[in-house]
Amino acid sequence: EDQVTQSPEALRLQEGESSSLNCSYTVSGLRGLFWYRQDPGKGPEFLFTLYSAGEEKEKERLKATLTKKESFLHITAPKPEDSATYLCAVQANTNAGKSTFGDGTTLTVKP
Amino acid sequence: NAGVTQTPKFQVLKTGQSMTLQCAQDMNHEYMSWYRQDPGMGLRLIHYSVGAGITDQGEVPNGYNVSRSTTEDFPLRLLSAAPSQTSVYFCASSYSLGGLYNEQFFGPGTRLTVL
Numbered sequence: 001e002d003q004v005t006q007s008p009e010a011l012r013l014q015e016g017e018s019s020s021l022n023c024s025y026t027v028s029g030l031r032g033l034f035w036y037r038q039d040p041g042k043g044p045e046f047l048f049t050l051y052s053a054g055e056e057k058e059k060e061r062l063k064a065t066l067t068k069k070e071s072f073l074h075i076t077a078p079k080p081e082d083s084a085t086y087l088c089a090v091q092a093n094t095n096a097g098k099s100t101f102g103d104g105t106t107l108t109v110k111p
Numbered sequence: 112n113a114g115v116t117q118t119p120k121f122q123v124l125k126t127g128q129s130m131t132l133q134c135a136q137d138m139n140h141e142y143m144s145w146y147r148q149d150p151g152m153g154l155r156l157i158h159y160s161v162g163a164g165i166t167d168q169g170e171v172p173n174g175y176n177v178s179r180s181t182t183e184d185f186p187l188r189l190l191s192a193a194p195s196q197t198s199v200y201f202c203a204s205s206y207s208l209g210g211l212y213n214e215q216f217f218g219p220g221t222r223l224t225v226l
Binding site for chain 1: 115142144146151152153154155156159161167169170201203211212213214215216217218219220
């Protein structure tokens with residue numbers, strides 16, 4: 001059974017204080033790992049897809065990396081508008097139609 | 112493009128009532144899915160479809176039915192609502208490239224309360 005564990009559950013940062021969110025996964029052959037951002041009361045919004053270990057993707061203050069067991073979402077010099085819940089999901093080679101999501105990390109950035 | 116739309120936004124049901132949550136997308140995506148999200152938790156897959164006429168069960172399918180008669184629409188039916196089905200429901204769609212389903216586009220959600 002595919003499993004995704006995200007840590008920490010909640011993270012409070014001061015504006016400008018860089019940090020990382022972790023997504024550990026167990027999957028029978030990784031097809032893709034996805035990061036989404038979810039604002040309160042809204043549906044998740046896509047950020048990145050990573051396909052193979054060693055891959056990195058960047059967008060503004062966010063950088064996602066992938067190893068064979070986990071992915072990190074690095075946030076550099078965050079701003080209050082980066083406050084949201086960040087969700088990680090995996091797709092396995094054996095279940096192309098199914099994505100397994102983690103419980104998310106809720107990030108709060110204080111000015 | 113409207114993207115993925117869901118109706119209604121809010122719904123209150125009594126135990127035992129039935130209802131249909133509507134979902135539509137205008138991106139010609141072959142893949143559509145339904146998730147539920149409970150407080151403090153991630154998304155759990157209820158049912159999904161890889162094309163018109165094709166549906167399959169996800170992680171938590173009990174108590175829910177789906178059908179896919181067109182590419183655009185993917186309704187979720189609750190036959191006899193139970194308090195355990197109180198949740199926020201999200202519909203999503205995606206496209207495939209080279210056999211891989213890519214990122215999902217989510218609707219705004221339906222907040223359902225069952226009394």
